[in-house]
Amino acid sequence: MTFEIQSLKNGLIVSCQPVKGGVMDNAAMVVGFALAALNGGAAALRIESADYVRAVRQATDRPIIGLVKRDLTTSPVRITPLIEDVDALAAAGADIIAYDATQRTRPVETRRLIERIQATGKIAMADCSVSSDAAQALREGAEIVGSTLAGYTGPVEPTEPDFALIAAMRRLTPFVVAEGCVRTPEQASQALRVGAFTVVVGSAITRPEHVTSWFRTALDETLASSGA
Ligand SMILES: CC(=O)N[C@H](C=O)[C@@H](O)[C@H](O)[C@H](O)COP(=O)(O)O
Incomplete structure (x- = not known):
């Protein structure tokens, strides 16, 4: 199947x-989550590791x-830092390969990662932290x-989507993925409103462990503030 970026427009990934x-960290669970998501209306999937990409690819031809x-x-860079990672993901059947596009110390230059992604016939998605990451990624040829x-x-993990960054990236390219801390349908809708492509x-x-902890924390905070 030839993959078209356009097929992701307004989609949920x-x-x-x-x-x-964790208890869900096995191929059967990942495939189960993936197929359930597609049944629920997802347009595409984001999968970590060549083994899990291979398992999901055997179960679906969706992006x-x-x-x-x-x-x-x-290096603090975690997402697809090496050329061998690109090769493994391409061989496993990914359509798009995401890489860390931040401007930090890294083992392989981003330009080389993009070249390798495209040499394998795949699309490069730049995972950015600030608008200048996106600008550099686009200059280097990343498509998304x-x-x-x-x-x-930074030292503290975020809990809210960065809508300002999404809007800023939309001024650079139409192919903006809103990703990170989108936790409610309202936030997903807001991401589209500020210019996200998908x-x-x-x-x-x-991640049911995380969702459970969000509910638990809310209850604990309520109890603490009511003095119960
Ligand atoms: C920062 C980082 O390593 N993010 C990773 C990127 O693939 C994943 O751990 C996130 O789950 C993913 O980005 C989706 O975000 P959220 O789980 O917040 O909806």
């Missing part, structure tokens, strides 16, 4: 990335954004930019 080492996460000792890493380069939702659909 579900990221099926279980909590690492897959693939990525590999690594914890390197020499995402707000994936907004707030993730919206990724992950934890709110496929």
Whole structure:
């Protein structure tokens, strides 16, 4: 199947990335989440690791954004830092390959990652933290930019989508993926309103441990403020 970026317009992409080492962290669960998401109306999937991309590819011909996460000792870059990651994701059947597009110390230059993604016939998605990441990625030839890493380069993890970044990226290209902390249907809608081409939702659909903790925290805060 030839993949067209245009097929993602106004679509919902579900990221099926279980909590690492958690009870859902196996291929059967990832495939289950992926097929359930497609049954619910997802246009595409975002899948971590070549093994899980391969498993999901065997179950569906719908578009897959693939990525590999690594914890390197020499760099804070986690998402698809190496050429071998690109090759593994391409061989496993990803249509789009996401890479960390931040301007931080890294083992392989972003320009080389993009070249390799495109040499394998795949589309490059730049996971950005700020607008200048997206500008550089587009200059280097990436086809799609995402707000994936907004707030993730600092010490405190974000809890809200960065709508300002999405809007800023939309001034650079129409192909903007709103990703990161989209936790409600209202936030997904707002992402489209500020210019997103497509919206990724992950934890709110496929990490029940996180969703449970959000509810638990809300109850705890209510109890604390009422003095109960
Ligand atoms: C920062 C980082 O490493 N983000 C990762 C990128 O693939 C995933 O852990 C996120 O789940 C994904 O971006 C979707 O975001 P959310 O789960 O907030 O809907």
